[in-house]
Amino acid sequence: MLDFLGASQNVLFSAAIVLMLLIGIVQAIGFAPVDHGFDADLDSDLLSWLGVGRVPLLVFLVLYLACFGLAGLIGQQLSHDWLGALQPLWIAAPAAAVVALPATALAVRAVGAVIPQDHTTAIPVDDLIGRAATIQVGRATPGSPARARVVDHFGQAHHLMVEPDNPGQTFEEGEAVLLVRREGETFRAITRGDHRLPTL
Template sequence: MFSQFLTPAYLPFAIAFVVMVGIGLIEAIGLGLGHLDLDADGDVDLGSMLGWLGLGGELPILIWLTSLLGCFTLAGVAIQQAASALIGDPLAWPAAAGGAFLIGAMLNTLAANGLRRVMPGFETTVITTDDLLMHRGTILEGTARRGSPARAKVVDRHGQAHFIMVEPHADPDAISSGETALLVRREGRLFFAVPDRESVLRPI
C-alpha cells in the first residue's frame, strides 16, 4: 500500500498527506500561526461564506487547513481504490484530484463545523482596530493637537501593545508626551482621545 501511495496516480494525495502532517506538527507545538482575523470591510459577506466552509473566527486556520488536507487525502485514496476495483486501474491524477477536492471540501465543511463545536475553550488574541476604543493610550513623543497627531501606545485586553496616531477629541485640548487619554473614536488609522486629566475620567 505504501509503494502504491508513491505512484503518480496517488502523488497529489501523498503530497497533501505530508503537508497535513507538517501543518499539524506546527499547530501542535503552538507556534501561534493559526489564527485568522475575519474583520473585513466590503459589500461581500465573507463571514457567512467562510462560515459555510467551516472557517469561522472560532477555529484556527491551520486546524481548518489540516482538516481540509485530510479530507482531500481520504477522498482521493477512496476514489483511486474504487477506480482500481471497478476498471482495474486508478484514474489519471488530475481527474482524481479534481473529484477529491470537491468531495473533500464538502466533507471538510462537516468536519470543521464539528471541530468548532468541540473546541469551546479556544480564545484568539487577534483583535480588530475598533477593539482598541475605550482603552487608554499613552503619548510617546510630541504633543497631540487637532490636525497634528502624535504617536501613542495602547495595550489591549490581551496585554499586547499597539502603536497608533492620536489627536484630541475636542479642538481646544492638547495631550503632551507621557500623558494618558481615553480613545473614544476612530477615523481610518487615526484615533481621537479625551485627556485623562479631565476629572470625569479619573479612576475612582
C-alpha cells in the same frame, strides 16, 4: 502499500497527507500560530456552508488537506479494486477536491464544537475617548503630556499620555480628567473639576 501511495496517480493525494502531517507537527511544537482569520465575506453561502470562520485558518487548511488526500486515496483504492486500474490524476484530483468539500464542512463543524473559542477584550484605542482618566505620573501642560490611567468598559486598565486640550490649563497628579480626543499617541483632555481621585 508504499507502491500504492507512491504511484504517479496518487502522488498528489499522498503529498496532501504529508503536508497535513507537517503542518500538524509544526503547530504542535509551537512554531506556527493558528489564530489566522479569513479576509473574506463570511455572508457568502458557500463560505458559510463550508464552516469558514468556525475554526482558525490553519485548522481549516489541515482539515481540507486531510479530506482531499483521504478522498483521493480511497477513491483510487476503490477504482483499483472494482475497475482493476487507478484513475489518472486529471480525473481523480477534481473528483477528490469536490468530495473533500462536504467532508471538510462536516469536519469543521465537529472540530469547531470542541475547540475553545477566542474571546478578546482588546479595544480600539479611540474607544477610550469620552472616558475618565486619572493623572498618574507628572504634571500635564499644553505640549507636555503626563502619564494617565484609564479603565475601559471591560475593566482593563490602559496607561497613556495626556495633555490639556485648553490653553493655559494644567493637570496635576491624582487629578481626574475627561479624554476628549486623540492626536497621534497623545490624548487631549479637559478637567472634570478640581476634585482628585486616589492615585492607583
